[in-house]
Amino acid sequence: MSFSFFLDIFLIGGSLTMAWLCLFSHDLLKAITCFVCMGLFVTLMWIRLDAWDVAIAEAAIGAGLTGALLLSSRRGLKKTAAKKESGEKRSGEKKSGEQDV
Amino acid sequence: MMLSQLTPEIMYSASGIALFGIGLLGLIIVPHIFRKILAINVMGVGIFMLLVSSAKRANIDADPVPHAMVLTGIVVAVAGTALALFLVKKINDLAPSEKSQ
Amino acid sequence: MDNIAALLPALIMLPLAVSVCCVLIKNSRVCAAISIISAAALLILSAGTLLAINTYEAGVLRYAFAGWSQPLGIELQVSGFTALMTALTCLLVFVLSIYSSVYFSSSDKAIRFWPLWWLLIAGLNALFLSSDIFNIYVAFELIGLAAVALIAIENSRAALIAALRYLLVSLLGSLCYLLAVALLYREYGTLDLVQLASMTSDSASSTAALMLITIGLCLKTALFPLHFWLPAAHGGASAPVSAVLSALVVKGSFYLIARFWLDILAPAASDAGLIILGVFGAAAILWGSAQALFASRLKVMVAYSTVAQIGYLFLLFPLMVGNTQTNAFEGAAMGAITYLIVAHATAKSAMFLAAGNIMRIAGHDNIKQLKGLVRHCPLSIFTFGIAGASLIGLPPSAGFIAKWLLLSNSINTGQWWWVIVILSGGLLAAAYVFKFLNLAFTKDDDTFTKADIVRKISPIMPLCALALALLTVVLGFNAQWLLDISGTLVYETTGQGFTVQNLAGVAQ
Amino acid sequence: MFKEIIFKEDAINKPEKGRLPTSIAVLCGVTILALCTLLVGALISTQRHSEGLQQVVSSMLNKSGVENPVTAVLLNFRSYDTLLEIAVLLIVAIVMLPQATVSKSLSLIRVQQSADPGLIMSSLLRFLAPTLIIMGGYMLWTGAYSPGGAFQAGALIAGAGILIFTNVQYQVNMQSFAFRALLSIGLCIFILSGFAVALQTGQFLEYPQKYASAIILFIETAATVSIATTLLLLYLAVAGTQEEFNHDA
Incomplete structure (x- = not known):
């Protein structure tokens, strides 16, 4: 049982945990963070497997850019939701208790 | 199974399939669109892991063809993710005031 | 036969090129005109391939992209069936392009429609021909x-x-x-x-x-x-x-x-x-x-x-x-x-x-x-x-x-x-x-x-x-x-x- | 499975909503676990009949014009895949280009001198963005010899673009001809070079061996520009940051 074996186990365990949290944790922000973390674990695994090109691309595009896209998209959705909500309040059309569908 | 059979190649391949499985499970049982998009990305990463790990053999250089395939796959995945997020944004912009389907 | 095989990439590259033109031009009338002409060219090309396959002894044509044959490179392969599918695609595309040029004539959707349409056609031809x-x-x-x-x-x-x-x-x-x-x-x-x-x-x-x-x-x-x-x-x-x-x-x-x-x-x-x-x-x-x-x-x-x-x-x-x-x-x-x-x-x-x-x-x-x-x-x-x-x-x-x-x-x-x-x-x-x-x-x-x-x-x-x-x-x-x-x-x-x-x- | 898609942002905090019943979820989990176990079993039990293509690639590498085997595969041996992939990026770019045709401005970039981006942002702009662009250029250049290439370079330059265009000082005009030209130049150059070398060598995309490295670098540069622009457009469109400029005008 060498050091590299434990490193492999750590990386695999870390990436699987992050994948699980990213799909099944309750908070969406936490989920996106976990997704990016999974990308970093996977990058390290690919460096272990001598795939430098792929590792750089995963870090930049797979984890970095996709994470940024998800974060900004989530922010945009919150903004539209807030805008709509405030618009409703102003026009007094908000019907309480039935917007949850 | 013998522990001696547990080469890094098998371990990483198995973790790739595990990532695919976790992603598939999330895609089926979690209803929120963001999680479905994340799940598809996790599944993709699992497949890329399988490709990269099968490219690495003991004693010879890594096979560059799967690496090139993974690079292509990463770019296609980010294109699909961005398209999905853009559609979500437009659906939300067009939504009646209940903000959900 | 080699002449026909050399034209196979055109079945995929022509739609891609038309799509690039349509992105750049952004004028729906011009795009429609280019599209109909290219669809006609594509139809002739695919019909030629079909006829060539039909008279060809071996029945299968292959084309190696970039000069690298398999397993290193990517090859195209045309058999009777795939030639027929490509010809069918090009025939429908010709009729549908004429239809679309009228259907979208008074709509700003046309600016998006034409480039996407040609990318879809390129994908279909690429799928049928790929080996x-x-x-x-x-x-x-x-x-x-x-x-x-x-x-x-x-x-x-x-x-x-x-x-x-x-x-x-x-x-x-x-x-x-x-x-x-x-x-x-x-x-x-x-x-x-x-x-x-x-x-x-x-x-x-x-x-x-x-x-x-x-x-x-x-x-x-x-x-x-x-x-x-x-x-x-x-x-x-x-x-x-x-x-x-x-x-x-x-x-x-x-x-x-x-x-x-x-x-x-x-x-x-x-x-x-x-x-x-x-x-x-x-x-x-x-x-x-x-x-x-x-x-x-x-x-x-x-x-x-x-x-x-x-x-x-x-x-x-x-x-x-x-x-x-x-x-x-x-x-x-x-x-x-x-x-x-x-x-x-x-x-x-x-x-x-x-x-x-x-x-x-x-x-x-x-x-x-x-x-x-x-x-x-x-x-x-x-x-x-x-x-x-x-x-x-x-x-x-x-x-x-x-x-x-x-x-x-x-x-x-x-x-x-x-x-x-x-x-x-x-x-x-x-x-x-x-x-x-x-x-x-x-x-x-x-x-x-x-x-x-x-x-x-x-x-x-x-x-x-x-x-x-x-x-x-x-x-x-x-x-x-x-x-x-x-x-x-x-x-x-x-x-x-x-x-x-x-x-x-x-x-x- | 896809019948009930929830779009609402905060619905995720109420786990019981729209979720499958626990019994079905557990059933799915067990089935997928069993399938994955079978797959892993299949992987372990299967004999690998071939060594893969590593030998073939390395024996042909000196004819490809580059020294990095992955770049050789992407831009020479299997360049047709890369060409189609750039077409995939173009699809997404076309979808996200703003539709309104109001803006008559032809300039690609608009600078608002009056806007103050703030201290942190301006120092980021001054130091980080040029660094990213230079690193991108280096990635592109070094892709021929060591890890790197058009995609990595494109992502880095897109990162710099995101830094520049998410603040109020600089805005990009997505409806200008120049922007559409930047988006499609990668595919355009790829097809044109493929055709041009075919006149010389007879096969589409087959580079004359003497000029292979130069042609690859040329195609890669054009591809990098398109990839960077597309990724920037994806971010701006999904984030919706530049809508004021590109829709209202």
């Missing part, structure tokens, strides 16, 4: 994303949701396929289809790959339990897009399922699997036809009819039982399926165009409120009737020949139970086609008494639809030619004096 499993994955993504984008140009909330759902399904299907590619490459170390076909065994990994390919591609083809996304997507898109989705896009993934089961991974295929695929196909025929009968919107009805017609295609698999170890990608059942694909593609695109015309004229496609429509668009209703006759399988149409071949194959292989399914599917198709026609011919009722809700459309639109419908009739009269081209030998296997010649005689 490389990873290249097929990229072609699938090209087709999938372009199709989603084309549905999304409708810009209504319902269409966008349908597009999003289609995108998720399409990505899931591609990922299943990609996992299979990873397994195959891991085991055999090659990506070329022909090389793979010569190496495959029935190992556990190959069987798993075949399962994954089947699930992934059945999602894309919308085989019965996995068809849930199709009605909204095909029913919600604009008319030319629906036409190309139903006529060609689902056929692309079907072609690959057939290719993998019967040719490339045939050693890993089992008879039980073939029969199960057939059972799902039979279920699709009955379920899709029944849903079409109860559909309340015209385009949704046509879309459900596609679900049913896909079911017929899957009857190929049980008819191939016991035949898989030989070169099974040819043969009687394959001939029937080739015919069915061509017949359905022309009839269904004609039907979607007719439905699009009706929607333009009436402003909606709610079946119950279309009484007496025939006075306002006789040509479109006529087109709908001819295309419907082909879907039902009435004599002077290509659909009749396809069903006849399928029936005779079922009887010849001793699987008479499929006959019941085919015939009841035909009856149900008759029911939904006549239900609509009956309504359209119903007199009076004041739905359309006043002309104010009826809009005028350019005569080119119904003429395009009619041209496609007439094509099904022409194909019905030229059965032998088509079967020769697709490289299928019908009369040898039937062995009871039943030939296509006297079948065509019946048709006449």
Whole structure:
């Protein structure tokens, strides 16, 4: 049982945990963070497997850019939701208790 | 199974399939669109892991063809993710005031 | 022959180049003009390929991209069947481009439509011609994303949701396929289809790959339990897009399922699997036809009819039982399926165009409120009737020949139970086609008494639809030619004096 | 499975909503676990018949014009895949281009001198963005010899673009001809070079061996520009940051 074996186990365990949290944790922000973390674990695994090109691309595009896209998209959705909500309040059309569908 | 059979190649391949499985499970049982998009990305990463790990053999250089395939796959995945997020944004912009389907 | 082979990349690069032009030009009239000219060029090119294949001894053309042959590079491969599919694609694209140039003439959607349209065509040609499993994955993504984008140009909330759902399904299907590619490459170390076909065994990994390919591609083809996304997507898109989705896009993934089961991974295929695929196909025929009968919107009805017609295609698999170890990608059942694909593609695109015309004229496609429509668009209703006759399988149409071949194959292989399914599917198709026609011919009722809700459309639109419908009739009269081209030998296997010649005689 | 898609942002905090019943979820989990176990079993039990393509690639590497085998595969041996992939990016770019045709401005970039981006942002702009662009250029150049290439370079430059265009000082005009030209130049150059070398060598995309490295670098540069622009457009469109400029005008 060498050091590299434990490193492999750590990386695999870390990436699987992050994948699980990213799909099944309750908070969406936490989920996106976990997704990016999974990308970093996977990058390290690919460096272990001598795939430098792929590792750089995963870090930049797979984890970095996709994470940024998800974060900004989530922010945009919150903004539209807030805008709509405030618009409703102003026009007094908000019907309480039935917007949850 | 013998522990001696547990080469890094098998371990990483198995973790790739595990990532695919976790992603598939999330895609089926979690209803929120963001999680479905994340799940598809996790599944993709699992497949890329399988490709990269099968490219690495003991004693010879890594096979560059799967690496090139993974690079292509990463770019296609980010294109699909961005398209999905853009559609979500437009659906939300067009939504009646209940903000959900 | 080399001259023709050297032109093969043009079938993919020309659409891509046109698409780049359309992105840059951003003037819908100019784009439409360029598109029609290029579609004509593409049609000539594909027809030339088809004729060359037909007269060529070896029957298969190969072209190595960048001068690197397999396994290092990517090769294109054209057989009779794929040449026929490419020619069909280019023919439909020509007619549909003319139709679209009118359909989108007064709409700012055209700026987006044309480049996406040509990227979709490039993807289809790339898919049919490719001989490389990873290249097929990229072609699938090209087709999938372009199709989603084309549905999304409708810009209504319902269409966008349908597009999003289609995108998720399409990505899931591609990922299943990609996992299979990873397994195959891991085991055999090659990506070329022909090389793979010569190496495959029935190992556990190959069987798993075949399962994954089947699930992934059945999602894309919308085989019965996995068809849930199709009605909204095909029913919600604009008319030319629906036409190309139903006529060609689902056929692309079907072609690959057939290719993998019967040719490339045939050693890993089992008879039980073939029969199960057939059972799902039979279920699709009955379920899709029944849903079409109860559909309340015209385009949704046509879309459900596609679900049913896909079911017929899957009857190929049980008819191939016991035949898989030989070169099974040819043969009687394959001939029937080739015919069915061509017949359905022309009839269904004609039907979607007719439905699009009706929607333009009436402003909606709610079946119950279309009484007496025939006075306002006789040509479109006529087109709908001819295309419907082909879907039902009435004599002077290509659909009749396809069903006849399928029936005779079922009887010849001793699987008479499929006959019941085919015939009841035909009856149900008759029911939904006549239900609509009956309504359209119903007199009076004041739905359309006043002309104010009826809009005028350019005569080119119904003429395009009619041209496609007439094509099904022409194909019905030229059965032998088509079967020769697709490289299928019908009369040898039937062995009871039943030939296509006297079948065509019946048709006449 | 896809019938009930929830779009609402905060619905995720109420786990019971829209979720499948626990029994079905557990059933799915068990099925997927079993399938994955079978797959892993298949992987372990299957003999690998071939060494893969590593030998073939390395024996042909000296004819490819580059020294990095992955770049050789992407831009020479399997360049057709890369070409189609750039077409995939173009699809997404076309969808996200703003539709409104109001803006008559032809300039690609608009600078608002009056806007103050703030201290942190301006120092980021001043130091990080040029660094990213230079690193991108280095990635592109070094891709021929060591890990790197058009995709990595494109992602880095897109990162710099995101930094520049998400603040108020600089805005990009997505409706200008120049922007559409930047989006499509990668595919355009790829097809044109493929055709041009075919006149010389007879096969589409087959580079004359003498000029292979130069042609690869040329195609890669064009591809990098398109990839960077597309990724920037994806971010801006999904984030919706530049809508004021590109829609209202």
